[in-house]
Amino acid sequence: GAVVSQHPSWVICKSGTSVKIECRSLDFQATTMFWYRQFPKQSLMLMATSNEGSKATYEQGVEKDKFLINHASLTLSTLTVTSAHPEDSSFYICSARDQGSGGKTQYFGPGTRLLVL
Amino acid sequence: AQSVTQLDSQVPVFEEAPVELRCNYSSSVSVYLFWYVQYPNQGLQLLLKYLSGSTLVKGINGFEAEFNKSQTSFHLRKPSVHISDTAEYFCAVSDHTGTASKLTFGTGTRLQVTL
Numbered sequence: 001g002a003v004v005s006q007h008p009s010w011v012i013c014k015s016g017t018s019v020k021i022e023c024r025s026l027d028f029q030a031t032t033m034f035w036y037r038q039f040p041k042q043s044l045m046l047m048a049t050s051n052e053g054s055k056a057t058y059e060q061g062v063e064k065d066k067f068l069i070n071h072a073s074l075t076l077s078t079l080t081v082t083s084a085h086p087e088d089s090s091f092y093i094c095s096a097r098d099q100g101s102g103g104k105t106q107y108f109g110p111g112t113r114l115l116v117l
Numbered sequence: 118a119q120s121v122t123q124l125d126s127q128v129p130v131f132e133e134a135p136v137e138l139r140c141n142y143s144s145s146v147s148v149y150l151f152w153y154v155q156y157p158n159q160g161l162q163l164l165l166k167y168l169s170g171s172t173l174v175k176g177i178n179g180f181e182a183e184f185n186k187s188q189t190s191f192h193l194r195k196p197s198v199h200i201s202d203t204a205e206y207f208c209a210v211s212d213h214t215g216t217a218s219k220l221t222f223g224t225g226t227r228l229q230v231t232l
Binding site for chain 2: 004006034042043044046049091093095097103104105106107108109110111113
């Protein structure tokens with residue numbers, strides 16, 4: 001139980017294009033999902049909290065117009081990197097809170113590696 | 118606000134030896150504590166968690182951790198490691214308040230198991 005998937009696992013795109021990453025909770029409902037960014041050999045940096053049916057809450061310094069988040073259902077959140085540039089290249093990881101276990105635990109997806117050329 | 122300190126960035130250990138990965142936290146409120154493992158190019162997998170109750174918590178893959186409130190620590194231990202335990206280990210905390218408890222991560226400890 002408590003499986004989170006991400007799609008795609010790898011994406012390479014040209015500078016200036018937009019990329020959408022999907023995060024799904026496969027066997028539980030998640031009113032709250034989180035999006036993280038991880039640079040090589042570093043810890044995870046929380047980018048935003050995605051709330052089902054409402055606007056996302058962004059961490060300080062994260063451009064909300066650059067990283068669009070949509071949480072349209074209890075099992076799906078999407079992160080769209082708009083007009084991507086090489087500095088956006090990174091490993092993006094989502095997590096979902098399992099409401100069934102009291103919402104205290106986050107389960108993570110396998111991550112999406114983005115390379116912007 | 119909370120913070121997590123993982124003092125050891127790397128821990129080399131021989132196979133079948135015991136290991137302890139240290140984690141200390143700082144918080145003005147009660148916290149939940151977690152250990153996650155990350156294998157190369159993968160997401161994070163939950164190893165174990167402390168929410169309440171017994172301070173000794175057993176997790177997957179033979180790992181355990183002990184919550185010590187007076188020392189604000191949550192060290193991870195395994196009595197005998199395997200090559201397959203080589204990975205990055207992250208300690209994390211979240212507080213009891215709010216409806217969207219965020220996780221605060223430590224900087225990670227790279228466990229390198231060799232023959």
